[in-house]
Amino acid sequence: MSDHPDDRDLLAGTYALGVLDRAEAAEVEAAMATDPALRVAVAAWEARLAPLAAAVPPVAPPPELWSRIVASAGLGAMAPRETLLRRTWRSTSFWRATTAAALAIAAVFAGVAFLHEPSPAERLVATLGPPGAPAAMFMAEVQADGRVLIRPLEPVSPVQAGKDLELWALPAGATHPVSLGVLPPIGRNLPPRQLLAANTQLMISLEPQGGSTTGAPSGPVLWGGRLTPVE
Amino acid sequence: MDASIALRRSPLLAPLLVWAGGPYCWVAATAPAADRVHVTRAEATLNDTGSSRTQADPDLATLIQRCANQDRAALQALYDRQSARLYGIALRLTRQSALAADVVHDAFIAIWQRAASFDPDRGNATSWLVSIVRHRAIDIIRRREREVLTDAVPEEIDSDPDALARLVTSDDAVSLHRCLGTLEADKRQMVLLAFVDGLSHSELAGRLAIPLGTVKSSIRRALALLKRCLEP
Numbered sequence: 001m002s003d004h005p006d007d008r009d010l011l012a013g014t015y016a017l018g019v020l021d022r023a024e025a026a027e028v029e030a031a032m033a034t035d036p037a038l039r040v041a042v043a044a045w046e047a048r049l050a051p052l053a054a055a056v057p058p059v060a061p062p063p064e065l066w067s068r069i070v071a072s073a074g075l076g077a078m079a080p081r082e083t084l085l086r087r088t089w090r091s092t093s094f095w096r097a098t099t100a101a102a103l104a105i106a107a108v109f110a111g112v113a114f115l116h117e118p119s120p121a122e123r124l125v126a127t128l129g130p131p132g133a134p135a136a137m138f139m140a141e142v143q144a145d146g147r148v149l150i151r152p153l154e155p156v157s158p159v160q161a162g163k164d165l166e167l168w169a170l171p172a173g174a175t176h177p178v179s180l181g182v183l184p185p186i187g188r189n190l191p192p193r194q195l196l197a198a199n200t201q202l203m204i205s206l207e208p209q210g211g212s213t214t215g216a217p218s219g220p221v222l223w224g225g226r227l228t229p230v231e
Numbered sequence: 232m233d234a235s236i237a238l239r240r241s242p243l244l245a246p247l248l249v250w251a252g253g254p255y256c257w258v259a260a261t262a263p264a265a266d267r268v269h270v271t272r273a274e275a276t277l278n279d280t281g282s283s284r285t286q287a288d289p290d291l292a293t294l295i296q297r298c299a300n301q302d303r304a305a306l307q308a309l310y311d312r313q314s315a316r317l318y319g320i321a322l323r324l325t326r327q328s329a330l331a332a333d334v335v336h337d338a339f340i341a342i343w344q345r346a347a348s349f350d351p352d353r354g355n356a357t358s359w360l361v362s363i364v365r366h367r368a369i370d371i372i373r374r375r376e377r378e379v380l381t382d383a384v385p386e387e388i389d390s391d392p393d394a395l396a397r398l399v400t401s402d403d404a405v406s407l408h409r410c411l412g413t414l415e416a417d418k419r420q421m422v423l424l425a426f427v428d429g430l431s432h433s434e435l436a437g438r439l440a441i442p443l444g445t446v447k448s449s450i451r452r453a454l455a456l457l458k459r460c461l462e463p
Contacts, residue, residue, distance in 0.1 A: 006455075013454040018365060019425045019432045022373045043354040045454075048461055050358035051404035052426045053365075056323045058315035065318075065332050066310055069339045075303050127344075 009041050016045035029151065126202050126225035137223050138204065142196045150183060150204075166207045168217055172199040182211045200227045291356035298346035306343055309360075314339075317364045324368040324429040334368045341367070369429050410460035418453035421446065 014020055015028040032039045069075075124142040128150075141149045150167065168177035183204065203224035205217035212218045291312070297305030314335060321331035321338075341363050349359050411419050417439070424430045424438065432450065436443040 009458075010451050010454055013458070014450060016362070017422065017425050017450070017454065018369045018429055019435065019450055021431050021433065022370070025369075025373070040353065043358075046362040047354050047358040047403075048407070048457065049426055050355075050361045051407045052423070053316070053320050053357075053361045054404055055423070056316075056319045056427055059319040059322050061314050061318035061335055062328065062332055065314070065335060066307075068332075068336055069310070072336065072340055073306070073343050075306070 008038060009045075012038060012041035013045045016042050016049055026151070123230055124196060124198060124200075124227045125230050126227045128202060128204060128223035128225040138225075140202050140225065140227070142227065148180060148196065148202075162209050163219075164207050164209050164211060165204050165222070166211045166217070168203045168205065169196060170201040170203070171197060172201075176216060177201075177203065179211060179215070182207070196227060198227055198229050201225070202227060291360070292349070292351040295342070295346050295349045295356055295359070296351070298343055299349070306339065309342065310339060313360055317360060320361065320364050321368045323427060324365065325372055330371060331368075334364060334371060337367050338364045365426075365429075372429055373431065406461055407457075410457050413460055414453055414456060417441075418449050418456075421449055422453050422457070425450070 011028060015025060020028065028038070028042075032042060126140045128138040128140060139151050141151075148167070165183040167180040167183055169180055170177040180202075201224060203217070203221045205212070205221045206219040207217070208219075291309070294305045294309045294312075298309065317338060318331055318335050321334035322328060325331045325334060338360075342360065345363075349356070411422065414422070421435055421439070424435060430438060432446050433443055435441070435450075436446045439446070441449075
C-alpha cells in the first residue's frame with residue numbers, strides 16, 4: 001500500500017466500492033485497525049457511494065428472519081411465541097455447562113445451529129469479546145481448509161511496543177490451551193483441525209513480543225469466545 | 232469435562248473467570264411480547280431513502296444509538312424500517328435468498344453489538360447500515376467465488392428504467408447521479424456493477440472482457456472524478 005495520501009484515499013474508495021479481492025480487503029481492514037485516517041476515508045467513501053444503494057429495489061425478507069435475529073441476539077422475550085428454538089435454547093445442558101459469558105458470546109451465532117442439522121456447508125464461528133463488555137471485538141471463522149480467519153469487528157488499538165496478541169484454543173474437555181500463533185492485524189493460522197471443533201474456546205491474550213514463552217497464556221486474556229457451528 | 236470447569240482448574244486462565252459473572256444477561260431479559268406483522272415496507276423504506284439526510288437520518292441515528300443502550304425496541308424499529316432495503320441489497324449481491332437472509336441476520340447482530348461504535352458526527356446512519364450489509368455480503372460472495380462471470384448475467388442496472396431514477400430522491404443522490412453522469416459510460420457501468428452487483432476487479436475484467444489492469448485504473452479514475460465532482 002502506498003503512503004501517498006491520494007493513493008490511500010483511492011484505496012479507501014476501492015474498499016468502500018467493494019472491488020477488492022478478499023486478501024486486498026483484509027489488508028485494508030488490517031490497516032484500518034491502526035489507522036484512524038484510513039477509517040475516516042473509508043467512512044467518507046461509504047457515505048459518498050451509499051445513495052447508489054437506492055438503485056436496488058427493496059425486497060421483503062423472509063418472515064422468519066426477524067425471529068432468527070431475535071434468537072441469535074439473545075433477545076428471546078421479543079419473540080412472539082414459544083418456539084422450538086427457544087425451548088431448546090433454555091433447556092439444553094449445553095447452556096448449563098457453559099459460563100454465562102460464553103453462553104452470550106456463543107448465542108450470537110448459535111441460533112441457526114439449533115434450527116438445522118449439521119451440513120457439509122456448516123462453518124464454525126466465534127465472536128471474541130472482552131471481559132466486562134457486551135461488545136464483540138473479533139470474529140473468528142474456521143475456513144474450509146482448517147485455517148482460522150480472525151477479523152476485527154471494531155478498530156483495535158495497536159498493542160503497546162514489545163507486546164503481541166496471541167491466539168489460543170481450548171478444546172472442550174481440555175485443561176490446557178494450545179497456542180495458534182501470534183496474531184498479525186488480520187490473523188490467518190494453520191492449526192491442527194481437530195482442535196477446532198464446536199465448543200472449542202478461542203481466546204486472545206496479551207503476550208511479550210513473539211508470543212508467550214511458557215506454552216500457556218502468560219498475560220491477560222483480553223478477548224474470548226466459543227466456536228459455534230453455523231450453517 | 233467442560234471447558235468452563237477446566238478454566239477454573241487453571242490459574243493461568245484466571246482472567247477468563249471474570250466473564251462468569253459478567254454483564255451478559257440478554258438471554259434472561261424480559262419484555263412484553265408483541266406479535267410482529269411482517270409486511271413489505273418498501274414505501275417506508277423508499278421514503279427513508281427519499282427524504283433528505285437531514286430528515287431521515289436523525290431518526291435512524293437515534294435508533295442506532297438506542298441500540299447501543301440495549302434498547303431492543305429500537306432494534307426492532309430499525310428492522311421494520313430498513314430490513315426490506317437491506318435485504319434487497321443483500322439479495323442483489325448474493326443472488327440467493329438463503330445467503331441474503333444470512334447476510335441480513337449477521338448484519339443486525341453486528342448492528343446490535345456495534346451500535347456504540349456508530350458516530351453520527353462521522354457518517355450518516357444510512358451509509359453505516361448499508362456498509363455493514365455490503366461488506367458482509369461481499370465477504371460471503373468472495374469466499375464462495377461466485378460463478379457469475381459467464382452465466383446468468385443479471386440485468387444491467389442502466390437498462391432498468393427505475394434504477395437510476397430511484398437515485399433522484401435525495402440531495403446526496405441527486406449529486407451522485409449528476410456526477411455519475413459525468414463519467415464515461417464504461418466507467419459508470421463499472422462503478423454500478425461493482426457497487427450494486429458486488430463485482431470485484433477481476434470479475435469486472437471477465438464480465439466486460441477488459442484487461443484487469445485497465446479495470447483497476449478505470450475504477451481509480453472513476454473514483455477520483457466522482458470525488459472531485461462531489462466535493463462542495
